[in-house]
Amino acid sequence: MATDPKAPQMRCGIGMDVHAFAAPEEGRPLMIGGVHVPYGRGLAGHSDADVLAHAVADAILGAARVGDIGKLFPDTDPAFEGADSMVLLKAAAQAVRDAGFEVEDVDSVVAAQAPKLSPYRDEMRANLANALDVGIENVGVKATTTEHLGFEGRGEGITAYATCLLSRQ
Numbered sequence: 745m746a747t748d749p750k751a752p753q754m755r756c757g758i759g760m761d762v763h764a765f766a767a768p769e770e771g772r773p774l775m776i777g778g779v780h781v782p783y784g785r786g787l788a789g790h791s792d793a794d795v796l797a798h799a800v801a802d803a804i805l806g807a808a809r810v811g812d813i814g815k816l817f818p819d820t821d822p823a824f825e826g827a828d829s830m831v832l833l834k835a836a837a838q839a840v841r842d843a844g845f846e847v848e849d850v851d852s853v854v855a856a857q858a859p860k861l862s863p864y865r866d867e868m869r870a871n872l873a874n875a876l877d878v879g880i881e882n883v884g885v886k887a888t889t890t891e892h893l894g895f896e897g898r899g900e901g902i903t904a905y906a907t908c909l910l911s912r913q
Contacts, residue, residue, distance in 0.1 A: 753912040755845065757807025761798035763787035764901035776854060776861065776902070777868025777885060778830040778875070783859045787902060790819035794829030796854055796885070799904035800872060801829075801836040804847055807910045808840040833875040845910040847876045851884035852906040855896045861887035 765785040766772045772786025777796040787793035801813045816839065817824045817832050824832070837847060850872065854861055861868075865885050873880040890897040 754848075755807040755809075755910045755912075757803040757805070757908045757910065759799040759802030759804075759806060759906040759908075760903065761795045761802065761813075762901060762903045763789050763793045763795045764895075765899070766793075774859070775829065776864070776904075778871030779864045779867045781859055781861065781864055791817070791824055791827040791832065792829050795902050795904040796852060796868065796906070797829035797833045797872070797875070799906040800850055800852060800876075800908070801833050803850065803906040803908040804840050804876070804910065805836050807908050808843045808845045810839050810843050830871055830875050833872070837876045840910065844912050846913075847878050847882070848909040848911050849882050849884075850876065850878075850906060850908045851886075852904060853886045853888055854902060854904045855888055855890055856902040857889050857892060857897050857899050 766788040768785050774781045774783040774786045775792045775794040778794065787795060798813050805812050813836065816836060840847065868885045869880050869883045873883045895901055896903055
């Protein structure tokens, strides 16, 4: 069935990322949604391991069908070692725009037994909105525990999930 080329096109995407906690002696900061969350351990990863930024990047890149965060920023490339994930998210958003799409809406959830993330939610939303070049009202961030179940519940790491809606005019 052919679609009207003049009609707006909408696409949904989903992203997921997971990182284990680094050893405390590594001294890595915990970055989530571009926010340094005070905690005794950061997440292990090639970049700054911002699990939320990575999930959002995969959601928007997937919806635009332009790959994923590993394709754009491979962990085998030393150029991305310690990279600021908000800079990577901004570049992912530009790749989505270059493909002819605009980010309309993003929603996300972070699963972590600890630390408590609700005090940082608005700052995370603002950082993500800035990187995506959308209004803060177009970005949702939620946090949940896993009731001590799974690796998140055992305090071994953090998972983030994101969905997005893109449009092409």
